[in-house]
Amino acid sequence: MNIQDRVKELRRVPASELKPNPRNWRTHPVAQRDALRGVLADVGFADAVVARELADGTLELIDGHLRAETMQDAAVPVLVVDLDDQEATKVLLTHDALATMVGVDQENLATLLDEAQFESEAVESMFAGMKPDNAPLLADAERPEIDVPESYQVVVECQGEEEQELLFNRLRGEGFRCRVMTL
Template sequence: MQIRDRIKELRRVRASELVPNPWNWRTHPVPQRNAMRGILAEVGFADALLARELPDGRLEIIDGHLRAETTPDALVPVLVLDVDEDEARKILLTHDPLTSLAEFDDEQLHDLIEACQFKNPQLTAMVAQLEAEIEQATQDLAAPTERPEPPIPTAYQVVVECDSETQQQEVYEQMHGQGFRCRVVTL
């Protein structure tokens, strides 16, 4: 399979000059915004925003809306992609969901959490919540699942064994004619 390199260049652009993508479907709740501010304060930019160049020369964000909103006066790293509007929409739709499909190694994650100490309380809270969710998921998977027996309604039935399909049809018609609810079953 031939894979194209769609990155044209890396630019440093004032975040407020970037154009938000009208197709952006992600929303950013307050805890995420706080955690983003925290990691930017503790570490800084460690990833580039993705954008495409519009016909008028402006850059439209594909990925990184929250980073741009959080630091409007900062010069942010932007990977300018050689993609058209349709391709940009495909990236916008799949970029984060593809990342969320990754699985994790419980032990490796626990070791990583233990090795990281944050100054920012929002980051500390985010990691604590992550650890609690993983612990709960692990407990849920380990817990035996008891399924209650479904209630079986009381029903009074008669099974009549017939010698042939013709006899079965005759018995069915006779019983149905007398007002009984009948079903034809062949075993």
């Protein structure tokens, strides 16, 4: 597998100069906004937002919209990536979605929750339900059963991305509901 490094550079840019991506699909509830402000107050910036440089020289966000919005005119670290519009769309769609697929190591989580203390009530409340003494996380064996409707699927191994795209387009053209997966 040939994996490209698409990061061009790290810049520090006033957050107000970053252009929000008009196709950003993520929303940020008040509790998340408050928790982010709490983490920034307790720790500061420990991550970079991700943006691509447009033809006019402006930077368009791919990830980090809430951080940029929260920081307003303050300089923020920005990973400038070399992505075209289609590639930026793929990253915009998958960046946070991949993070939601994580599992939980209950023991490490409990230890971290015991060790970390935050000044912000918003951050503390974000984790309150995860503490074992309040509302234990469900072990796999304790999860309630759910009904999953029958679904008939076929997984096809392709020789490469080009073949995958051709097959995907052909099957979609024939009326099949399809998804692209890369493992």
